[in-house]
Amino acid sequence: MKSRSVRTAGFFVSAALVLQGFAALVSGCGRRTEQPLPAVQADLVVCTDLEPAVYEPVVKEFEERTGLTVEVQAGTSEEVRGWFAQKQTERSRDGSRGAAQPEEWDLAFGVSTELLDEYKALWLPCESSEIEMLDSRYVSPDHAWTGFSVLPLVIMYNTNVVTYRELPVGWESLLEPRWQGRVAFADPEQSDVSALALAAAMLSSQSGEDYMERLAENLNREVLKTVEQGNEGILDGRYSVGVTTEAAAQTLRSGGADVDYIYPEEGTAAVLDGTAVRAGSSHEGAAREFLDFTVSRDAQKIMSVSQNRRSVRMDAATEKGLDPMEKLPLLEADQDTFSEAKQRAKALWQQAAGKEGGA
Known part of the structure; x- marks a missing residue:
């Protein structure tokens, strides 16, 4: 913009x-x-x-x-x-x-x-x-x-591309080999949504601090400039799944787009x-x-x-x-905890994204 x-x-x-x-x-x-x-x-x-x-x-x-x-x-x-x-x-x-x-x-x-x-x-x-x-x-x-x-984070997917058996359930789903190069993810250095998503995944998923390296590898170390680009990419089928806000995903779904979304089962956060x-x-x-x-x-x-x-x-x-x-799986962490986690996650992301073969 x-x-x-x-x-x-x-x-x-x-x-x-x-x-x-x-x-x-x-x-x-x-x-x-x-x-x-x-x-x-x-x-x-x-x-x-x-x-x-x-x-x-x-x-x-x-x-x-x-x-x-x-x-x-x-x-x-x-x-x-x-x-x-x-x-x-x-x-x-x-x-x-x-x-x-x-x-x-x-x-x-x-x-x-x-x-x-x-x-x-x-x-x-x-x-x-x-x-x-x-x-x-x-x-x-x-x-x-x-x-x-308030904008809870979700994982959105294209219903024409993702089958029922392939439905994502949480942050770990974005690391599955089947989605290599097919995950829409904005640059966490530019997007608060992506930075918060990394923090939530690091705090809640079984991968912990390894999440950044594993996700960067599954993205082929390529990120988008904005979350909006990711939404558009999922909508037109260039990407299968991706991280976005509940507001964006719900607006697309209620408007008749071929998308749906889930709240990560490990726990999510909200902007x-x-x-x-x-x-x-x-x-x-x-x-x-x-x-x-x-x-x-x-x-x-x-x-x-x-x-x-x-x-x-x-x-x-x-x-x-x-x-x-109150029914959403929101992580029980205060803003200071998330802020510290975001800084740590972004530092680890910079290391992962800067490795040989990165974008």
Whole structure:
């Protein structure tokens, strides 16, 4: 996903056009001069690594309800990490903006909470007005961030390629020789989903720390750039199985695609993304209002229905086609344990992927 900027300001542009037309009328028969339209000032600037299909419905609904104009600075996870790092650097320098830094932004939306914790110094503690209805597991203890959605990891497979007798059951299934070169797996250096999957497999499977070497070998030491590429590859039959999120797999399955998925029997993990207001934001009030809206009943319903993402609200019903969260084989480990496991797994992965014959 390339970095992109989206600004919604239809009303202001229309008003500007009317004023421009009126000015032309009162100028009589004099020579017509083209005047540039005034730039629309956003009321709020959001940075995110979410896909448009996820953030656009939420942003649109927020704008319609509040009348505020929102600008979205969207990029890849690595780009967002770079923006955070740049902002942190600015705090200790003269405050000048780097060349690759987007325009001043007010809050991070739908970003991995692990990444938000990594740059905790950037955030303004904000207790949401919806706090009583939020699952405490999905809120930062110091309110530096508030969860937005929960994404359990699954193994998805193509039902036209994988027979009933070949169905995967867990992380160890991805190591079977029958799937050599047929497993879709994104680069764990670029994908938080893949890095978390390696951590979960290392913590729960019988292969332990050997899992990284064995998986790299079964992948022919070749990985994809994104999880989305893997989903597409499974969908068109280039790959038989692969690691993805429950939300992506369920959306494809419910849409009629020839795919299905399982939760690894050894135990799986879930990605938690969240929202955080930047300390020093010039639009703090609007940022707080947006944060509250992201966890409102209506916004969570929009997100759950359209994208099959799990809600962070305690009063949210499980969407049709999904098992209740308490029935999923989630590993009993806290975020610190997973963070440490991810770092260890990525280090072992680098060793395995860098061996002779690697991509």
